[in-house]
Amino acid sequence: MSPRPPHTDAASQAGPAKPGQVKSITSVSNPMIKEIRALATQRKRRKEAGLFVAEGLKLITDAMQADWPIRTLVFGAEVREQPMVAQAAAKARARGATVLDVNRAVLTAITRRDNPQMVVGVFEQQWFDTERIDPARGPLWIGLDTIRDPGNLGTIIRTADAVGADGIILIGDTTDPFAVEAVRATMGSIFHMPIARMTRETFLKWRKSWPGAVIGTHLEGSIDYRKAAYTDPTLLLMGTEQSGLPEEMTAACTQLVRIPQAGQADSLNLAVATGVMLYEIRRDKLVLEG
Incomplete structure (x- = not known):
């Protein structure tokens, strides 16, 4: 285990922490803790700061392995001696991040959970530049129109990562893909999946330059999703949880497909439907190893 670096004591916690410093904090009213709580709960603050919160040692480890810029690492006193936590803290300090050694009350305040994660990180948001989207190099992209549920979005990001x-x-x-609930649902895939953003108007203009198929799912689709021709490059369009793709988006599709259903359910969960589509599109490219 790497040696635990020296840290400031609780008496000095009112002052700002310097990058690379380890600081002990026991008060939930500390300004740094209030800022992390704001990032975890307020989309407006995340947008203003260009930062977001990830909870759990796995997500923190995934982020640093992917070289995401880290600003702050928070860990609970209960786990400070664990080798993986010590290693994460050492890496964060080496990258200029502030490291906070806190008690359970502070972690509970940050995570809003009675049984909080013992490691929390604050990272910089990263958005993929739409001008870098190259169908020749990346032949499968997913367009998500007006998605409202962060859990659904996080699950779709994870599934997109899984199918390549x-x-x-x-x-x-x-x-917001950087909401705590969305980040949690990605299980770390947020750090590996490029995410771009466009207004609907900008997307419809950009779509005209897409050289391949644009596949949309729709209740009025006449093609069974299993019988559609999926050729590279493919852009898969999925609509909102409540009403699906709007008219102008369906008009932008080259094919509208439908997923057959039986039983009494009137629709599939968006994340499930997207997963079904992605695995069908990638059917010939996904093989078991060994």
Whole structure:
């Protein structure tokens, strides 16, 4: 285990922490803790600061392995001696991040959970530049129109990563992919999946330059999703949880497909439907190893 670096004591916690410093904090009213809580709960603050919160040692480890810029690492006193936590803290300090050694009350305040994660990180947001989307190099992209549920979005990001998709375009007024609930649902895939964003108007203009198929799912689709021709490059469009793709988005599709259903359910969960589509599109490219 790497040696635990020296840290400031609780008496000095009112002052700002310097980058690379380890600081002990026991008060939930500390300004740094208030800022992390604001990032965890307020989309407006995340947007202003260009930062977000990730909870749990796995997500923190994934982020640093992917070289995401880290600003702050918070860990509970109960786990400070664990080798993986010590290693994460050492890496964060080496990258200029502030490291906070806190008690359970502070972690509970940050995570809003009675049984909080013992490691929390504050990272910089990273958005993929839409001008870098290259169908020749990345032949499978997913467009999500006005998605509202952060859990659904996080699950879609995770599934897109699992099938080897090349990126996701958030279209219109979508939920925040950097909300705590969305980040948690990605299980670390947020750090590996390129995410771009466009207004609907900008997307419809950009779509004209897409050289391949644009596949949309729709209740009025006449093609069974299993019988559609999926050729590279493919852009998969998925609509809102409540009403699906709007008319102008369906008009932008080259094919509208439908997923057959039995039973009494009137629709599939958005994340499930997207997963079904992605695995069908990637059917010939996904093989078991060994």
